[in-house]
Amino acid sequence: MNNSPPYNAAKAEYFSSFLMDTLNKSALSFMLSIGHRSGLFDKMSEMDFATSAEIARVAQLNVRYVREWLGAMVTSGVVKYSSESKTYYLPKEHAAFVTRQAGVNNIAMAMQNAAVLGEVEDEILECFIKGGGVPYSKFHRFHEVMAEESGQIVLSSLETHILPLVPELTHQLKTGINMLDVGCGSGRVINKLASLYPESQFTGMDLSAEAIANGKEEAANLNLNNVEFIRKDLSDFDQTAPEAEYDFITTFDSIHDQGQPLLVLQGIYRALKKDGIYLMQDINGTSHLEEDKKHPLGTYLYTVSCMHCMTVSLAQNGEGLGAMWGEALTKDYLNRAGFTKIKTNQLAHDIINNWYVIRK
Ligand SMILES: C[S@@+](CC[C@H](N)C(=O)[O-])C[C@H]1O[C@@H](n2cnc3c(N)ncnc32)[C@H](O)[C@@H]1O
Numbered sequence: 001m002n003n004s005p006p007y008n009a010a011k012a013e014y015f016s017s018f019l020m021d022t023l024n025k026s027a028l029s030f031m032l033s034i035g036h037r038s039g040l041f042d043k044m045s046e047m048d049f050a051t052s053a054e055i056a057r058v059a060q061l062n063v064r065y066v067r068e069w070l071g072a073m074v075t076s077g078v079v080k081y082s083s084e085s086k087t088y089y090l091p092k093e094h095a096a097f098v099t100r101q102a103g104v105n106n107i108a109m110a111m112q113n114a115a116v117l118g119e120v121e122d123e124i125l126e127c128f129i130k131g132g133g134v135p136y137s138k139f140h141r142f143h144e145v146m147a148e149e150s151g152q153i154v155l156s157s158l159e160t161h162i163l164p165l166v167p168e169l170t171h172q173l174k175t176g177i178n179m180l181d182v183g184c185g186s187g188r189v190i191n192k193l194a195s196l197y198p199e200s201q202f203t204g205m206d207l208s209a210e211a212i213a214n215g216k217e218e219a220a221n222l223n224l225n226n227v228e229f230i231r232k233d234l235s236d237f238d239q240t241a242p243e244a245e246y247d248f249i250t251t252f253d254s255i256h257d258q259g260q261p262l263l264v265l266q267g268i269y270r271a272l273k274k275d276g277i278y279l280m281q282d283i284n285g286t287s288h289l290e291e292d293k294k295h296p297l298g299t300y301l302y303t304v305s306c307m308h309c310m311t312v313s314l315a316q317n318g319e320g321l322g323a324m325w326g327e328a329l330t331k332d333y334l335n336r337a338g339f340t341k342i343k344t345n346q347l348a349h350d351i352i353n354n355w356y357v358i359r360k
Contacts, residue, residue: 024076029114031072035098036108040069044079045095049087104156104349112145117307124307133314136208142308143211147186153350154189154252154281159196161347165357166277169248173197177247180205182237182268183254187215187229194219194227202227203246205234235260235316237267244273252281253353255333256325257309259318265337269360278339278358284346285324292324297352327354334358 035041043059044050052070056063070088073079078098080089090098098108116139123134136142154162163169173179176199181190184204194202204215204227215229232240235258249268258264268278283301285292292298305323314320321329327344334342334356341359 026114028072028076028078029111031069031076032078032098032108033111033115034069035073035078036100036106036111040066041090041095041098041108042100044088044090045092045099045101047089049080049082049085049089051085051087055088104152106152109148109152112141112148113304116141116145117304120307120311124311127311127314131314133311133316133318133320135315136312139308139312143186143208143214147188147211147214150185150252151188153352155192157347157349158189158192161349162279162355165345165355166279169277172247173200176200178245179203179248179250180246180271182234182249182251182264183207183258184215184229185211185252185254187211187218187227189250189252190227191215191218191222191224194224195222198226200226204229205232207231207233233316234258234264234267235318236263238263238270239267241267241271243270244276245271247273247276249276249278250280251278253283255280255282255330256321256323257312259313259316261313261319261321262333262336265333265339269338272360274360276360278356278360280330280334280356280358281350281353282330282356283323283325283352284327284354286326287324287329288326301352330354330356 038059038061040055040059040061044055047055047058050058052067053063055070056066059066070079070081074081074088078090078094080091081087082089096102097105100106119140120134120138123138127133163173173193174197179190179193179200179202181187181202181204184190184206185208187204187206190202190204193200204212206212206229209231212229212231219227219229249272251268255261255264272278285295285301292302295301301323309323310320331342339358339360343357345355345357347353347355
């Protein structure tokens with residue numbers, strides 16, 4: 001028996017328009033990324049209506065490329081165009097979401113991910129056929145973009161929103177505690193904390209040599225002597241974690257990418273002192289498609305998961321949890337690692353993540 005509904009011409013028409021719109025917008029994401037990276041949005045936000053030659057001169061860029069880019073900006077509606085004077089203008093309401101000055105609201109910054117993921121499309125397609133994963137080493141610019149993203153979402157609100165999730169934390173950091181950031185990437189968060197709280201000691205651990213080198217370089221530039229970076233594969237952290245060493249442990253979007261997330265969490269439990277605090281930022285998916293359909297960035301997050309988070313874990317012969325593993329499974333893993341006191345928080349500026357405060 002065939003249960004499928006009959007062909008509906010109106011639905012087909014609607015779907016073809018949806019695809020055309022998607023084609024336009026997926027192309028636009030590259031142009032938005034270039035607008036961000038080249039500084040064009042930043043420069044245009046300071047200008048009145050101007051010709052392409054004037055914009056190129058101020059941005060110190062090639063005019064032919066700038067004019068073509070402006071074509072995409074005008075046809076998409078991002079930039080206003082006067083056909084009389086042949087001049088272009090970035091409205092203030094748009095600048096509020098595409099410039100560095102916009103800080104946490106700069107959505108153009110995240111558009112860089114399209115190019116980062118696009119670069120591994122061949123390898124991902126091969127995995128669709130053969131299974132396995134694509135390792136970090138294949139992702140050109142991943143750690144650079146990740147550090148920028150982390151700067152925008154985490155650093156910008158570290159003192160105002162994130163540390164206050166644990167009321168006693170600021171006082172403890174001032175007095176002097178031992179903190180570990182697991183899967184620290186380029187280490188921008190601990191470098192910032194190390195400069196804010198000289199009485200405390202900070203350690204960052206990560207698999208990536210490139211990210212660890214970035215962290216060390218920044219720490220040296222800031223003349224920090226209370227931070228250390230350790231390159232380490234944390235897949236055996238349940239065995240290798242130092243016993244009851246740290247008062248405060250963090251993971252910023254790094255658990256679901258691990259090869260062995262449960263063993264890493266068990267290591268965190270072991271490394272945390274009694275009454276210590278573990279702060280975990282992780283994606284607020286649900287693992288249930290009917291729920292994830294309501295997430296404003298659901299499609300984006302499943303795409304990033306398929307082409308990055310899941311695949312880098314599978315490349316380590318790991319679990320490949322995927323970014324959307326969600327709150328229920330996160331709590332289940334935390335319980336299995338030994339944690340029972342878990343509070344889930346959300347921050348208004350960060351619609352992508354949950355912020356779990358976990359006490360030992
Ligand atoms: C999404 S990034 C987050 C980086 C950083 N916490 C941030 O917010 O910018 C995930 C990090 O987990 C690290 N990672 C993945 N698997 C790992 C493993 N087996 N051992 C240690 N680190 C690992 C990656 O190198 C990467 O830096």
